[in-house]
Amino acid sequence: MQPFELTDLGAGTKEMMLNMGPQHPSTHGVIKFVLRMDGEVVAALDPDVGFLHRSIEKIAEKLSYPDFMPYTDRVDYVAAMNCNFGYARVVEKLMKMEVPKRAEYIRVIVAELNRISSHLVSVGTFGNDIGAVTPFLYAIRDRELINDLLEMLCGARLTYNFVRIGGVAFDLPDTFKEKAIAFLDTLEPKLKEFNTLLSENRIFRERLAGVCVISKEDAVAYGVTGPNLRGSGVDWDLRRDEPYSVYPEVSFEVPVGGGLVGKVGDAFDRYWVRIKEMQESAKIVRQCLEQIPEGPIMAKIPRVLKPPAGDAFDRTEAPRGELGYYLVSDGSSKPQRLKIRTGSFAAVSIIPKIAPGWMIADIVALIGSLDIIAPEIDR
Amino acid sequence: MVQSMKRYVGNVGNTTLTVLKGLRVTLINLFRTPITIQYPEVDIRQKDLKAFGYKGPLGPLPDRFRGFLHVNPEICIACDLCMKACPIDCIRIESTKIDKTTIQGKDGKAVNKVKHPVRFDIHLGKCMYCGLCVEPCPTGAISFSKEFEGATSTLNTLVVHFAEPKGLPVREATIL
Ligand code: SF4
Ligand code: SF4
Numbered sequence: 001m002q003p004f005e006l007t008d009l010g011a012g013t014k015e016m017m018l019n020m021g022p023q024h025p026s027t028h029g030v031i032k033f034v035l036r037m038d039g040e041v042v043a044a045l046d047p048d049v050g051f052l053h054r055s056i057e058k059i060a061e062k063l064s065y066p067d068f069m070p071y072t073d074r075v076d077y078v079a080a081m082n083c084n085f086g087y088a089r090v091v092e093k094l095m096k097m098e099v100p101k102r103a104e105y106i107r108v109i110v111a112e113l114n115r116i117s118s119h120l121v122s123v124g125t126f127g128n129d130i131g132a133v134t135p136f137l138y139a140i141r142d143r144e145l146i147n148d149l150l151e152m153l154c155g156a157r158l159t160y161n162f163v164r165i166g167g168v169a170f171d172l173p174d175t176f177k178e179k180a181i182a183f184l185d186t187l188e189p190k191l192k193e194f195n196t197l198l199s200e201n202r203i204f205r206e207r208l209a210g211v212c213v214i215s216k217e218d219a220v221a222y223g224v225t226g227p228n229l230r231g232s233g234v235d236w237d238l239r240r241d242e243p244y245s246v247y248p249e250v251s252f253e254v255p256v257g258g259g260l261v262g263k264v265g266d267a268f269d270r271y272w273v274r275i276k277e278m279q280e281s282a283k284i285v286r287q288c289l290e291q292i293p294e295g296p297i298m299a300k301i302p303r304v305l306k307p308p309a310g311d312a313f314d315r316t317e318a319p320r321g322e323l324g325y326y327l328v329s330d331g332s333s334k335p336q337r338l339k340i341r342t343g344s345f346a347a348v349s350i351i352p353k354i355a356p357g358w359m360i361a362d363i364v365a366l367i368g369s370l371d372i373i374a375p376e377i378d379r
Numbered sequence: 380m381v382q383s384m385k386r387y388v389g390n391v392g393n394t395t396l397t398v399l400k401g402l403r404v405t406l407i408n409l410f411r412t413p414i415t416i417q418y419p420e421v422d423i424r425q426k427d428l429k430a431f432g433y434k435g436p437l438g439p440l441p442d443r444f445r446g447f448l449h450v451n452p453e454i455c456i457a458c459d460l461c462m463k464a465c466p467i468d469c470i471r472i473e474s475t476k477i478d479k480t481t482i483q484g485k486d487g488k489a490v491n492k493v494k495h496p497v498r499f500d501i502h503l504g505k506c507m508y509c510g511l512c513v514e515p516c517p518t519g520a521i522s523f524s525k526e527f528e529g530a531t532s533t534l535n536t537l538v539v540h541f542a543e544p545k546g547l548p549v550r551e552a553t554i555l
Contacts, residue, residue, distance in 0.1 A: 067466040070509035134405060141414055148438055154510075155445035155523065161509045169514070170443065197401045202394040 006036065015043060018360075022051050026129045026364040029374025031348070033367075035360070042363060045355040047348050053378040060338035065091050065305040066165055068335070073159035075323075075340060076376045078121055081114035081150070082318040084163035089244065090325040091165045091305070094312040099299055103167035104246045105292040110150065110162060112281040112288075113180070116187070117146040118319035119227075119274045119281075122371040126271055127198050129368035130207055135198040142190050145183050152176065165305065167298035177289050184282050191278060199275060208271065209262030212354050212366040216265065222350040226321030226343045227277060228370055231257040231270030238317040250287040252280045267369035274371070306333050320344050320371055344376035424525045445508045446527045448501050452542035454482050455520035457494035461512035469505040470512060473498040485519040496542040503529060504537035 006015040021032035030051035036044040056075060060068050072087040073080040085107050092099060124139025147157045152173055154162040162169050198204055214224065219232040229236060237254040239247045255276030257269030309331040315324040321343015328337040347370040355363055414435040416423060421431040423439050440446075457474035474494040484490040513521055531537060 063466050067464070067511065070466060070507055070511065144414065145436060151444065152438070152441040153443070155441065155443035156508065159507070159509075161511070169510070173441075173443075193404050197404045200397055201401055202390075202397045 009038065020360075020363070021048075026367055027374070028125065028367070028372060031372070031374050031377065033351070033363070035355075035363070037360065040359050042355050042358055042360060045352050045363070047351055049348065049374075049377050051378065052374040054375075056379045057338050057340060060335050062334065064333045065307070065335065068338075069164065070159065070161045073161055074375060075342065075379060076318065076320060076344075076373065077158055078373060079114050079118040079319045080158065080160045081110045081162060082118075082316065082323060084160065085111050085245075086314065086316040086318065086323045086325050088163045088165050089316060090312055090314040090327045091307065093314050094307040094310065094327055094329055095165075095305070097166055097299055097301070099167055100296045101246070101293050102171075102295040103297045103299075105288050106168045106172060106297065107163055108246050108250075109172075109180075109285055109288045109292075110153065110160075110168075112284045113146050113149060115281045115319045116278050116285075117143045119278050120146075122319070123194075123198075123271060123274055126368040126371070127204070129364050130204065132198055132201070132204060135194060138190070138194055138197065142187065145186075149176070149180055149183060152179070164298065166301040167296070171297050172292075180285065180289060184286055187282055188279070191275065195275065199272065205261045205268060208268035208365060208369070209266060211262070211267045211362050212358060212369070213263045214265045214350060214354055218350065218353060219265070222353065223346040224321070224343075224350055225346060226317065226319065227273045228270055228321065228343070228347055230255065231273045231369075232265035233257050233259075233269075238315060238322060242315075244314075244316060246288070247284075249291065250284050252284050255280065267365045270369040270371075304333055306331060315341070318343060320373065320376060321346065340379055342376040342379070344370075344372040347372050348377055440525050443523075444525050444527075445510055445523045446525045447503055447523070447529065447539075448506065448512070449522055449524040450499050450501070450541035451520050451522075452496050452499055453520075454492075454518045455496050455499065455542070456482060456490060456492040456518055457496045458517065460515040460517070461521050464511045464515050466509070466511065467505055467507065469502040471498065471500045472496050482518050484517050490517050498540070499542040500538055500540055502538050504534060 006017060008014050016037045018035045018037050019032060020035060021027045022030040027033070032048040032051065034046045034048060035042055054074065056071050059071055063071075069084060069087065072083040075083040120139040120143045124136040127133075127135040150160060150162075151157050153176060154160050154170055214228070214232045216232050216234055219229050219234060224232070233256055235254060235256050238244070240252075240254055255273050257264055257273050259266070259269060260272055261268050307329045309329055311326065311328040313324060313326045315322045317323075322341070323343065324341035326339040326341070327335055330336040351366060351370070354366060358366070412434045414437060416428070416433055416435070416437055421428055421433050425431075426439055428439050457472055459472055462470045462472050474496045476493060477495045480492045481489045482492050508523075510523070513523060529537070
């Protein structure tokens with residue numbers, strides 16, 4: 001990477017180059033930002049990614065289709081269920097496979113629970129970045145209950161490896177429904193508490209109002225997706241606009257940023273969309289638990305999966321934006337090529353565009369509000 | 380002048396108010412049941428955490444918990460399905476032919492056993508606890524235990540030999 005050319009500002013002052021990361025608490029993993037600073041103000045910013053590269057896409061070419069499933073957990077370990085889900089869907093699309101209704105419902109339940117837990121981490125760490133440490137502990141406390149639920153379902157707390165090509169690995173345990181509903185009942189008051197603690201706090205609001213605004217046009221042009229796109233006021237959600245799985249059978253709202261305290265598309269809007277989304281996800285889980293039919297949880301699949309030669313692309317709405325898998329098959333039992341498109345990568349690409357002109361402390365707010373995590377950027 | 384003065388005082392008042400509201404939440408929380416499980420004083424492998432004096436909402440390890448793998452070589456038919464299913468090849472099985480016996484399978488059906496494992500190594504240091512090896516096993520010989528405390532001072536001890544007569548030399552962890 002080329003170091004910046006530093007301009008002489010006259011009167012004996014000069015621009016300064018600053019390395020932020022790779023071990024910086026606000027970068028949420030190992031990402032490095034190289035900044036050209038004019039005093040406190042950022043003149044230019046260059047993200048340096050790749051510290052967490054594990055060549056997951058290459059590993060896919062060496063493994064059979066079902067064997068790759070545990071690796072998708074590691075694409076985004078904060079929302080592993082959603083990554084499992086996306087991969088299973090693309091292979092099913094390539095093989096033109098029908099998935100049992102019950103399995104689809106279970107997938108949506110776990111994906112939405114995982115979305116809640118992922119957003120809890122996101123808003124918690126965001127508060128932490130801005131300087132509010134207490135709300136982080138509140139968020140982690142509530143996430144622990146989701147971890148317990150998912151652990152009861154599949155035995156793991158983080159890397160679930162739960163969704164299978166053609167269905168899911170386990171059926172819901174007997175007590176799952178009542179425990180999940182009990183959790184959802186407590187989530188609503190706890191979110192309210194969280195809002196009193198953080199979202200309604202005047203200092204927090206003023207700190208984020210109008211900071212690092214991403215305009216509608218920029219967000220679309222840079223391919224920013226998910227809550228970051230909706231925070232900029234674009235009403236677009238794959239779950240509603242390009243419905244997949246059983247999302248057409250449940251009703252939910254898509255929260256969009258509206259400039260609640262500052263301008264549309266500022267850091268607070270992106271944060272607020274996540275808080276709202278948690279409530280909507282809770283609604284979806286409730287409906288799914290009510291509507292879930294009886295039946296098998298796995299489709300009949302051959303012992304060795306050999307999809308026909310060809311390619312398929314499928315995208316789903318993951319907590320950090322659209323998660324796309326592009327799969328090329330040559331008719332053998334291993335993929336010829338797998339490309340993973342993640343929301344964080346697009347989000348990190350817009351930072352150099354937004355950052356100049358803001359103070360360094362606002363860059364921390366920008367990174368936190370975009371909710372980027374390193375494994376998703378690097379894969 | 381009076382206007383901006385009023386706004387200033389209003390802002391300060393509002394800020395103080397919202398901070399106090401937040402402090403009220405933390406104060407309430409001071410009187411709630413603690414959610415933290417005091418591991419290792421509380422043994423989370425036991426079913427009943429109340430016996431240890433834990434009153435919070437978290438539960439013990441569930442039945443499906445994925446701890447260290449455990450193998451029962453007596454009912455293993457050495458079909459190698461688990462070895463083939465593992466994405467990172469951390470299982471190694473060698474077997475000999477034996478006289479045919481039948482074993483009760485996982486789904487209730489009888490399974491013929493014509494081979495017996497003489498070597499069944501699992502490298503727990505490499506294993507990612509994904510569970511892909513447990514699923515295809517016809518007899519349920521390989522399963523997850525609830526053990527999870529794996530700290531050890533040598534790498535070799537992480538290679539567990541399940542079907543081996545005692546007293547054989549410990550193999551290097553790298554051979555798997
Ligand atoms: S749990 Fe996964 S990684 Fe571990 S031995 Fe089984 S298949 Fe291999
Ligand atoms: S799948 Fe089960 S029976 Fe077959 S070799 Fe593995 S442990 Fe033994």
